[in-house]
Amino acid sequence: MMNKPLIISDKNSQSLKIKKQVLKIFKNKSVKKSNVVIVIGGDGFMLQTLKKNKKSKKFFYGINSGNYGFLMNKFSKNLLINNLEKSKMISISPLEMSVSKRNGSRKCLAINEVSILRQSRQAANLVIKNNSKYIMKKLVSDGVLVSTPAGSTAYNLSVHGPILNLNSKKISIAPISAFRPRRWTGKVVSDKSKITIINLNSIKRPVSAVADNVEIRNAKKIVIKVQNKIRFNLLYDKSNSLQKKIKIEQIRKETY
Numbered sequence: 001m002m003n004k005p006l007i008i009s010d011k012n013s014q015s016l017k018i019k020k021q022v023l024k025i026f027k028n029k030s031v032k033k034s035n036v037v038i039v040i041g042g043d044g045f046m047l048q049t050l051k052k053n054k055k056s057k058k059f060f061y062g063i064n065s066g067n068y069g070f071l072m073n074k075f076s077k078n079l080l081i082n083n084l085e086k087s088k089m090i091s092i093s094p095l096e097m098s099v100s101k102r103n104g105s106r107k108c109l110a111i112n113e114v115s116i117l118r119q120s121r122q123a124a125n126l127v128i129k130n131n132s133k134y135i136m137k138k139l140v141s142d143g144v145l146v147s148t149p150a151g152s153t154a155y156n157l158s159v160h161g162p163i164l165n166l167n168s169k170k171i172s173i174a175p176i177s178a179f180r181p182r183r184w185t186g187k188v189v190s191d192k193s194k195i196t197i198i199n200l201n202s203i204k205r206p207v208s209a210v211a212d213n214v215e216i217r218n219a220k221k222i223v224i225k226v227q228n229k230i231r232f233n234l235l236y237d238k239s240n241s242l243q244k245k246i247k248i249e250q251i252r253k254e255t256y
Contacts, residue, residue, distance in 0.1 A: 003034045005061070005084070008049065010041030015065040018075055022063070025077065031084050035059055036235070040075075042066020043154075047111050047212050050232045051094075054109065061087060061235040070153065073237045087235040090166065092150045096227040097211045099219045102202075108211035111232065112151025114224050115176070115210040116197055117143040119217060123179055124207045125200040130193050135173065136184065138200065142177040143207065146195055146224050161186055171195075171226065195224040 004026060009019040018040050035058040039049050046062045053060075061084060064072035076083065095110040118124040124143055128136040147156035149164035152172055157163060161174030173195065174186035189195070199207050202220045209219040 005036040005038050007038045010045040015040045043071045046071045059233045083237045086238045090234045091231045098223040099209045099216045100221040108214050110211035113147040115145050119206040122205050127198040129196040140180040141175045145174045147172040191226045197222040
């Protein structure tokens with residue numbers, strides 16, 4: 001049985017240009033795989049699309065029209081059908097962030113990371129717990145970042161957090177510009193952990209909690225855990241899988 005994929009794109013000119021070419025390719029052709037959604041854009045647009053479809057069982061194939069496109073595939077007009085047919089699936093679960101603040105609470109999903117960031121010129125004073133055990137009784141820093149394996153090569157890597165293998169069943173906790181204790185480099189914990197972060201001084205030293213690109217300001221308490229009830233199915237070209245991209249980042253040397 002042959003199927004027509006659903007094609008959606010970001011609204012920038014490059015994405016719309018690629019979408020026009022993809023629509024032309026599938027005008028008279030189909031693919032064997034069913035329930036495929038072709039997402040044209042950058043990583044941010046893919047994250048946005050996945051969260052909008054968190055209850056969907058569809059398979060998402062990204063085509064990059066942005067910069068690096070870690071969650072995306074490179075567009076090839078001549079090889080698109082073949083690449084889709086031979087693509088490999090990676091299934092990932094997001095983090096669920098529950099934020100308590102003075103006027104209520106709110107939940108958000110994060111596929112890459114949850115960032116706790118100071119809102120003022122003063123450093124944040126944070127308590128970090130893993131279930132009932134303290135990881136840090138008082139961290140003075142610009143913030144802290146909790147990352148999934150899929151997001152460990154993004155913001156997490158920039159703050160010197162570890163790169164995690166996709167099948168590691170771990171999450172990373174990394175400080176952002178730690179001041180006290182100055183030499184604390186973070187911790188890797190099980191994906192079954194429930195991470196609780198408490199702002200010790202929410203009036204004088206307010207912090208915001210950011211799930212990927214969704215910000216909640218004036219957070220008092222943040223609870224983070226892997227939401228295993230949600231699975232996002234991503235398709236990658238056989239020659240450029242997400243695992244391969246992660247391995248490349250592990251050995252990459254920066255040039256200046």
